Amino acid sequence: MDVFKGYKNVPKEFMGSCVAIGNFDGMHLGHQELLKVAKKNAKKLVTHSLVYTFEPHPSQVLSGGKKLPLIFTKEQKIQSLENYGMSGAVFEPFNNDFAKISAEDFVNEILINSLKVAAIVVGENFTFGYKAKGNVKLLKQILAKKGVLLNIVSPILVSSSVCSSTFIRKFILQGEVEKASKMLSQPYLLAGVVVKGHGRGKKLNIPSANLKTNNELVPKNGVYATRVEIENDNKKYLGATNIGFKPTFNNNEELSIETHILDFAANIYGKKIKLSFLKKIRDEKRFSSSAELVKQINKDILTIKKVNY
Ligand SMILES: Cc1cc2nc3c(=O)[nH]c(=O)nc-3n(C[C@H](O)[C@H](O)[C@H](O)COP(=O)(O)O)c2cc1C
Ligand SMILES: Nc1ncnc2c1ncn2[C@@H]1O[C@H](COP(=O)(O)OP(=O)(O)O)[C@@H](O)[C@H]1O
Structure with a gap:
């Protein structure tokens, strides 16, 4: 073109x-x-x-x-x-x-x-x-x-609403990614590069890839089931993506978009990835300990395993 x-x-x-x-x-x-x-x-x-x-x-x-x-x-x-x-x-x-x-x-x-x-x-x-x-x-x-x-x-019309970019932006900002998917005919996607975080994920046994993206529209804070595509890897993976400020650690951190990729283990720092937002699972929460957070994330992973991707 x-x-x-x-x-x-x-x-x-x-x-x-x-x-x-x-x-x-x-x-x-x-x-x-x-x-x-x-x-x-x-x-x-x-x-x-x-x-x-x-x-x-x-x-x-x-x-x-x-x-x-x-x-x-x-x-x-x-x-x-x-x-x-x-x-x-x-x-x-x-x-x-x-x-x-x-x-x-x-x-x-x-x-x-x-x-x-x-x-x-x-x-x-x-x-x-x-x-x-x-x-x-x-x-x-x-x-x-x-x-x-x-x-x-x-x-x-999609579910009796006029298909429009304005509605789609609203749905994404409200975390209603499934409604956005229907109008887009595919899930909303964030693209970017994996950057380093604080290295806490590996210590908790749940490594999570931090996304740096140029996309302006970020879904509402919360935990999502995502489809993950990684540069030079033809497979598609399921992801557990958290968008938010990690209140459990209370460091006034910047907004982070991080994904634990299911059934995957490799260093992907610097690689391009794409996250397609399939379903919101829950809101981000402050847990009383990192052990409580890990327990919840393991439950999230079980929920996400049932999602089609
Ligand atoms: C699926 C998933 C759900 C998460 N949910 C929460 C949450 O509810 N509250 C929270 O404080 N942090 C949550 N986190 C963020 C973890 O605190 C974070 O992954 C961990 O601190 C590692 O961060 P790091 O990349 O800075 O090392 C979640 C992370 C993932 C991957
Ligand atoms: N299953 C996985 N999901 C996400 N990242 C993984 C996975 N396995 C290995 N990694 C690697 O681990 C990194 C995340 O580990 P983590 O301790 O959370 O570090 P950081 O805080 O730097 O993001 C990812 O950027 C990636 O390179």
Whole structure:
């Protein structure tokens, strides 16, 4: 997949593409549908399927610095677009100047005159342009005059809720990872590198790999059943992951994300791992002794062994 920084850098070859527009944070079922439609159209019209997306996420510019934790890192978003078979992606630098472009100019100047789009695919609730004044009704009016195809994708419902990145973020922050999995069509995933901790885990006979991640959205503190993938190891493992501050040891530590990998024994410091969050088992607790904590973790492991992964 080719990645372009802004519409001005899109080469001639990609003019006349079928373009899906959106943020695609998390690539949930609704996003997947948009890409399917763009790809189908591209095949029919014998042209490229292109994604038009923004960087950073517009809310991070428009919310006056209040940062929205994103589901994907940029690398994960690119990988996902590639996995879904898109031929190109435009990452439009989003700043205060870009936000001032009117809805009409966005369609006429950028989509029609510059990108010479053949078809546009958006969700029913898509808004765009200065103060988000543009909507699908306006898009329809402008595109019809210019003979550009428009596909409006209806919201996808999951357990009677509209599938959306906002809901997914909320579920993850509340520890409801199974609900997030349903909308994402796969479990929420944290990726990163294993770093050193205090070395207490091995002493307690429960080594736990500490994750350093660039993912912004961290599930609510607690103990989770996870699926663990380790760099250069084709197997998938079950993990007992704790997210929190280890109150039993009361050292005002930083938030840690650590995983005891079941049926596994090897040094993996410095290795890349991925944790997929399958199920929350319990809240993090303060125990009166490390022996009590170990007893509980052994119970957690028995519970987690029953989880499908
Ligand atoms: C499955 C699991 C559950 C845990 N639950 C708790 C908990 O409820 N309370 C707590 O204080 N620490 C909990 N911990 C964190 C342990 O205190 C931690 O693994 C141990 O201190 C080793 O930390 P270290 O990496 O700093 O050496 C848990 C760890 C794991 C792997
Ligand atoms: N089953 C396992 N699960 C997690 N880590 C393991 C396992 N077996 C060995 N290890 C190794 O042990 C390290 C964790 O041991 P621990 O004493 O908790 O050290 P630290 O405090 O540095 O994380 C991991 O980073 C990994 O290299």
